[in-house]
Amino acid sequence: MSDISLPPALDRLARLLGRLPGVGERSAHRLALFVLGQEPDYAHALGVSLAELHDLVRFCRDCHHFAEGQRCVICADPRRDCALLCVVEDVPDLLAIERCAEYRGLYHVLGGALSPLRGVGPRELTFDHLIARLDVLQPEELIVATSISVEGEATASYLQNLLRGRAVRLTRIASGVPQGTDLEYLDQATLGRALRARLPFGRG
């Protein structure tokens, strides 16, 4: 909604900021006034950064992560372990895995999860490219890190069928009780899954 008590330039900025996720009308006003209260350098830097964004950033030709140039910083890093390939749904998932600093292999970004209801079938995702990449990379292990949800599980099953008979060890990220969670408050599905997937715990 347009605010007639603001000058048009400020109102225009507030309405554009209001389209960002999690930014309501009041927050948009607050953000616009904050930017106006900063040195003009900040607004200019942000403006330039936004204007050049779509020209500079594209998909990595190898893994479909975002990249400047043909390959992303991960695929271009010779220290990454090419024997490990981790399949994720999207870039935020990749960033989350990078943040936990447990993984030093490569990635493959599918571009989403299978979802017949939303019209996302195998052709909408990067499965074909994944198969072609496996032939070239010949990794030892492929970690399926799609989400633990109906759609993520469907996508994982599809991959399982697709790769049947290939000389690659297929693994799936563990699902179970998250750290710091009291069993009492955990949903039944997760607890049931954690019980079924129980691990040996004997001495030695």
Place this chain on the structure above:
Amino acid sequence: MSDISLPPALDRLARLLGRLPGVGERSAHRLALFVLGQEPDYAHALGVSLAELHDLVRFCRDCHHFAEGQRCVICADPRRDCALLCVVEDVPDLLAIERCAEYRGLYHVLGGALSPLRGVGPRELTFDHLIARLDVLQPEELIVATSISVEGEATASYLQNLLRGRAVRLTRIASGVPQGTDLEYLDQATLGRALRARLPFGRG
């Protein structure tokens, strides 16, 4: 903090967005990825809006609200009641009063509240201009709508002394129990103030 797993253009944008109030590192990533996921038109429009902001927006020469051109949309509106002048600390306070749609007079934005600790004395605020404006406007009533806080009250007292002997009715916004609040959970200062400021409630 810079994220080395993002392409530089996206990381640059995320770091700039991370300087906005209430936007942490993860939110900044999320916002940057959201913008990248939209049509380029959106990023361009936001970029242009930011780049032109400081060139287009200045202070209203009359009330110190933000304006494009010399006077703000409120001062330039002939339907506003010139007999009423409302003094506020800053623009967000003005916008809050506009939103409640109870007030159709003019404003005067002080630019803050008196605060010796933060080095804000009378000379840092727009009191001199307010006095000059009173001589021209000759309003019937001046509503002091500075905040109900130590600094807001000090500013209100200063105004009270400054305007002593002038032919203008001075009023202060009411302070008391906010709507929908249970007395049990209200702070002592507010409740004490509401008791001291009690109003006649007799029949007729």
